[in-house]
Amino acid sequence: xxxxxxxxxxxxxxLDYANRLWMKLFIGTVFILLYAPVILMMIxxxxxxxxxxxxxxxxxxxxxxxxxNDGLIDAFVNSLTIAAFNTVLATLFGAMxxxxxxxxxxxxxxxxxxxxxxxxxxxxxxxxVAMLAFFSRIGWPSxxxxxxxxxxxxxxxxxxxFPFVAIVVRARMAGFNRELEEAARDLGASQWQTFxxxxxxxxxxxxxxxxxxxxTLSLDDFVVTFFTSGPETVTFPVKVYSMVRFSVTPEVNAxxxxxxxxxxxxxxxxxxFQRPQEAGGP
Amino acid sequence: xxxxAPSFRPDRRGLMKAAGALAGLSLLPKGTLxxxxxxxxxxxxxxxIGETTLDDFTAATGIEVKLDLFADNDELFAKLRExxxxxxLIVPTNDFVERMLVAGILMPLDHDKIPNMSNLGANFRxxxxxxxxxxxxxxxxxxxxxxxxxxxxGDISKSWKHLYDSDQFAGQISLxxxxxxxxxxAMKYLGHSLNSTDIAHVKEAEELLISQKExxxxxxxxxxxxxxxxxxxxxAQEWNGDILQVMTEDDDISFxxxxxxxxxxxxxxxxxxxxxxxxxxxxxxxxxxxxxxGAAIADFIQYATPNDAARAKLGPEYNxxxxxxxxxxxxxxxxxxxxxxxxxxxxxxxxWTRVQAA
Amino acid sequence: xxxxxxxxxxxxxxxxxxxxxxLFFFLVPLGIVWTLSFGEKAVIDGQISITETEITWTLAxxxxxxxxxxYLKIIWKSVWISVFATLLCLLIAYPVAFLISxxxxxxxxxxxxxxxxxxxxxxxxxxxxxxxxxxxxxxxxFTLEWIYNGLWLDHLFGAFQPLELxxxxxxxxxxLVYVFMPFMVLPLYASIERLDRSxxxxxxxxxxxxxxxxxxVTVPLTMPGIxxxxxxxxxxxxxSFLTADLLGGTNATMIGNVIERQFKAANDWPFxxxxxxxxxxxxxxxxxxxxVISRQSGMPA
Numbered sequence: 001x002x003x004x005x006x007x008x009x010x011x012x013x014x015l016d017y018a019n020r021l022w023m024k025l026f027i028g029t030v031f032i033l034l035y036a037p038v039i040l041m042m043i044x045x046x047x048x049x050x051x052x053x054x055x056x057x058x059x060x061x062x063x064x065x066x067x068x069n070d071g072l073i074d075a076f077v078n079s080l081t082i083a084a085f086n087t088v089l090a091t092l093f094g095a096m097x098x099x100x101x102x103x104x105x106x107x108x109x110x111x112x113x114x115x116x117x118x119x120x121x122x123x124x125x126x127x128x129v130a131m132l133a134f135f136s137r138i139g140w141p142s143x144x145x146x147x148x149x150x151x152x153x154x155x156x157x158x159x160x161x162f163p164f165v166a167i168v169v170r171a172r173m174a175g176f177n178r179e180l181e182e183a184a185r186d187l188g189a190s191q192w193q194t195f196x197x198x199x200x201x202x203x204x205x206x207x208x209x210x211x212x213x214x215x216t217l218s219l220d221d222f223v224v225t226f227f228t229s230g231p232e233t234v235t236f237p238v239k240v241y242s243m244v245r246f247s248v249t250p251e252v253n254a255x256x257x258x259x260x261x262x263x264x265x266x267x268x269x270x271x272x273f274q275r276p277q278e279a280g281g282p
Numbered sequence: 283x284x285x286x287a288p289s290f291r292p293d294r295r296g297l298m299k300a301a302g303a304l305a306g307l308s309l310l311p312k313g314t315l316x317x318x319x320x321x322x323x324x325x326x327x328x329x330x331i332g333e334t335t336l337d338d339f340t341a342a343t344g345i346e347v348k349l350d351l352f353a354d355n356d357e358l359f360a361k362l363r364e365x366x367x368x369x370x371l372i373v374p375t376n377d378f379v380e381r382m383l384v385a386g387i388l389m390p391l392d393h394d395k396i397p398n399m400s401n402l403g404a405n406f407r408x409x410x411x412x413x414x415x416x417x418x419x420x421x422x423x424x425x426x427x428x429x430x431x432x433x434x435x436g437d438i439s440k441s442w443k444h445l446y447d448s449d450q451f452a453g454q455i456s457l458x459x460x461x462x463x464x465x466x467x468a469m470k471y472l473g474h475s476l477n478s479t480d481i482a483h484v485k486e487a488e489e490l491l492i493s494q495k496e497x498x499x500x501x502x503x504x505x506x507x508x509x510x511x512x513x514x515x516x517x518a519q520e521w522n523g524d525i526l527q528v529m530t531e532d533d534d535i536s537f538x539x540x541x542x543x544x545x546x547x548x549x550x551x552x553x554x555x556x557x558x559x560x561x562x563x564x565x566x567x568x569x570x571x572x573x574x575x576g577a578a579i580a581d582f583i584q585y586a587t588p589n590d591a592a593r594a595k596l597g598p599e600y601n602x603x604x605x606x607x608x609x610x611x612x613x614x615x616x617x618x619x620x621x622x623x624x625x626x627x628x629x630x631x632x633x634w635t636r637v638q639a640a
Numbered sequence: 641x642x643x644x645x646x647x648x649x650x651x652x653x654x655x656x657x658x659x660x661x662x663l664f665f666f667l668v669p670l671g672i673v674w675t676l677s678f679g680e681k682a683v684i685d686g687q688i689s690i691t692e693t694e695i696t697w698t699l700a701x702x703x704x705x706x707x708x709x710x711y712l713k714i715i716w717k718s719v720w721i722s723v724f725a726t727l728l729c730l731l732i733a734y735p736v737a738f739l740i741s742x743x744x745x746x747x748x749x750x751x752x753x754x755x756x757x758x759x760x761x762x763x764x765x766x767x768x769x770x771x772x773x774x775x776x777x778x779x780x781x782f783t784l785e786w787i788y789n790g791l792w793l794d795h796l797f798g799a800f801q802p803l804e805l806x807x808x809x810x811x812x813x814x815x816l817v818y819v820f821m822p823f824m825v826l827p828l829y830a831s832i833e834r835l836d837r838s839x840x841x842x843x844x845x846x847x848x849x850x851x852x853x854x855x856x857v858t859v860p861l862t863m864p865g866i867x868x869x870x871x872x873x874x875x876x877x878x879x880s881f882l883t884a885d886l887l888g889g890t891n892a893t894m895i896g897n898v899i900e901r902q903f904k905a906a907n908d909w910p911f912x913x914x915x916x917x918x919x920x921x922x923x924x925x926x927x928x929x930x931x932v933i934s935r936q937s938g939m940p941a
Binding site for chain 2: 071
């Protein structure tokens, strides 16, 4: 017990917070809370019952069912396509606006700030209805071939997610030391070189955070997507919403479990791939 | 003054398509003169069609069915309100058929293309909400009633009282989550019509609900059957089919339609205006009304079918199940929900907001 | 910060795409709904139309929302629920973001992913899983009962009484935290990551304790991240409705639910639009207030 107390207060490196026992305990609890429902969902995807209530034996039939459910697979592919496209464009636009707001002073800046905050402030359902009215009034074509038929959903997703990215990037840049940039310029670097070698590396954690945010927002959006989707452009959340409202089917749990696994595999590859580059990074 | 009438829409649409074609977005011409594509876009509730019905239909006709799902009538209506995004066949409930008829967004049906209409039972050849079935074909019908856990409630009288006016099951009651049904049945319990537009009756129901609120655990968003099955509540207001689903997994759960009467509903097959494949939609309606296909659907989803030829093919465990087909005298006490105009919809929803905020 | 005069080309390059997108694909659609909020249902042939709205520039929709105290009461309640959810989010997310920032870059990537992963599962599935965990016969209560009986407390105080964790305001707050957590973690991470460690070391060397250092050095330095996190959690949770729908009890209605009902069940788009804009005006008022306060206290916004 005394050993534990001593470890608790040990101050070998005062900034080594990650190795503090109380920190580990706290983070451990948070992760348990975050993952308990997820793991439960995964377990119940093998449950031989249509409901998440009692365990009625092991089965993989819901994986088979999910695999053979064309509508579900289509929705899944649509969602990932939209989310990928959205992440790229929203991160790009958001980063640019974030840099703009951080760097420049210009007339009516507060008003512009408010304008950028609109998509965050607006209740989702109101935005959904606005998009529905907008696309039906301008007569946006709904019978384009895939993936162009997803364009109205993508447009809406980019519109509501890039301001989130802008906020994160701007908060990141707020701590940037402008003297670094000036020093680079004094040493003869061009504007582009300065951006590439000084500003961008500093911005990167903000970009990663922003991109994750944009991906998450798009992948999980139900309300706005519901109002912009048609019979050919159902996304995973829209599909799940109508299925789950009737019966919490393990089929949906199975599909979500697969989504988690795909994500993990993709992330592992990406992180392995990125490793050599990162050696020289901060 | 400026009204949002969508009269200019077709031109804009044409313009947009032209622009799209110019931009090189390979727009396949969807010939309006040529025969329809071999496709039909079916907008249905989840788990509300036979397991193989749609595949069988495709095998028989070569028409691909694109199935999309909605979760409630309000969503269906909101989605179609500003124009049809491309659905061919939808399944609204009777009061929404009426509402859509008033809004003028349903296409008249061509009965010559639906010869299997002759399979419909005598009671279903006409409808008060759509005289002559000009725009709708009955699909399934049922009731709203009370699901309860007999092991925990014991024998109880068949009344709405346990839900609306009693603290016997305090904290273990769930009501539905939409104002129309909750307030409608409160009025029914109070001895008025479900469809009463009398503002005093609505007020009375509102006050009853506010005083009962402390005993109610939750206004369940269409998952009362799960709450019942997991033991969270012992008595729940629900659609008969939902309770039936959990009755098959738990013998303690039972269902009744209260003696005061309740709601009877009928879901219908309709074709919305501007449907891209109306002929195929007629074919699908006709196929659903077929005796064998209809029997397979009814057997799988366990709702009451209006298709007599299909019923003839099913056994007594379906035809004589009182939770599917309530006795005639019970049905006689039930009412259809009517569409009673926008003013009434507003009164009900305002009362519902006050109940929830109280 | 420099004036846009000094580098006009860069200014327009950065401002162009985002502004264009927002203008055409957001402000125009929003404008449609905004005009709707000054409309009323059209009367055609003596009957109130279900689908047509006539823009008469009436203020009746706004007056209806302001005149009936029930709507302000619900807005007020939503504000409180969102405040609690935001605070709870901040209290949980700050240490998490802090820990992530203080590990090696490689572990950072993994930990970020680990925090974000649960949020890639559909919101509804997550919420239903949460219900399975927290319900009366759920896993939290099972665990508590097991501990309770294990400690022989059932012999002392009688049988275990399960906690009522669902269908109340607590459940809504917890549910919102479970929905909006990444919106807090990510901005915090982006701003803590750049924290200059030498400043913390200097503070500690000068004799300030860990706690003082945290309050006087760490928190002020990461304030931009805290503020953006708070904005990104508080505002969306104010307008959310699914969580309150699924986890709330009989009086957990939030303003988002009322707005949703106007667009769906009540089929009253003008009133729904008015309520939405009212909520937006309130939010913008609060944001402006924050800007004024932060300018007065010299805090970077």
